[in-house]
Amino acid sequence: MNTTFEVSFYIKKQQKNSEGFCPVMCRISIDSERKQFSTKLKVKEQQWNVKANRTFGKTNETRFVNSVLDDILSKLNNYYHELRRVNPFVTAELLKNKFLGIN
Numbered sequence: 001m002n003t004t005f006e007v008s009f010y011i012k013k014q015q016k017n018s019e020g021f022c023p024v025m026c027r028i029s030i031d032s033e034r035k036q037f038s039t040k041l042k043v044k045e046q047q048w049n050v051k052a053n054r055t056f057g058k059t060n061e062t063r064f065v066n067s068v069l070d071d072i073l074s075k076l077n078n079y080y081h082e083l084r085r086v087n088p089f090v091t092a093e094l095l096k097n098k099f100l101g102i103n
Contacts, residue, residue, distance in 0.1 A: 003090070005030050007076050009053040009069055013045055020044050024065070026072060028092045030080075035092040037100065039072060041065055075099060 006029040011022040021042035028035050043065055047055045054069060055062040079098045083090045097103070 003031050005080055007073050009039070010050075011043060011045065011048050016045065017042070022048070024048075024069070026076075028076065028095055030090060030092045030095065033092040035096040037096055039068065041068060072099075 008027050008029070010025055010027065012025055013022055016022045022045050024039045024041040024043055025036050026039050043055050043062075047057060047062060049056050055065050076095065076099055080090060080095055083095060083098065
């Protein structure tokens with residue numbers, strides 16, 4: 001059984017704080033189901049690369065953000081494949097809860 005699995009990151013421009021930082025969100029898509037959660041990271045809107053789902057630049061701050069996003073992506077991929085070994089019907093909600101530690 002083939003399923004479509006995708007993880008993407010985006011910023012919530014509507015929730016920009018007074019210093020110009022926007023929260024970075026993670027979206028999990030499995031088949032047609034989508035679930036989002038906050039990564040607890042914040043970046044300036046002009047530092048965000050929409051196409052790459054990453055930050056621009058080579059500062060320590062942008063490298064740190066990109067490193068955390070890579071870690072999240074890696075963990076979600078590992079959890080997804082772990083869940084698929086046990087159950088062929090993995091949902092975005094199930095994967096999100098596994099990542100966040102919710103039973």
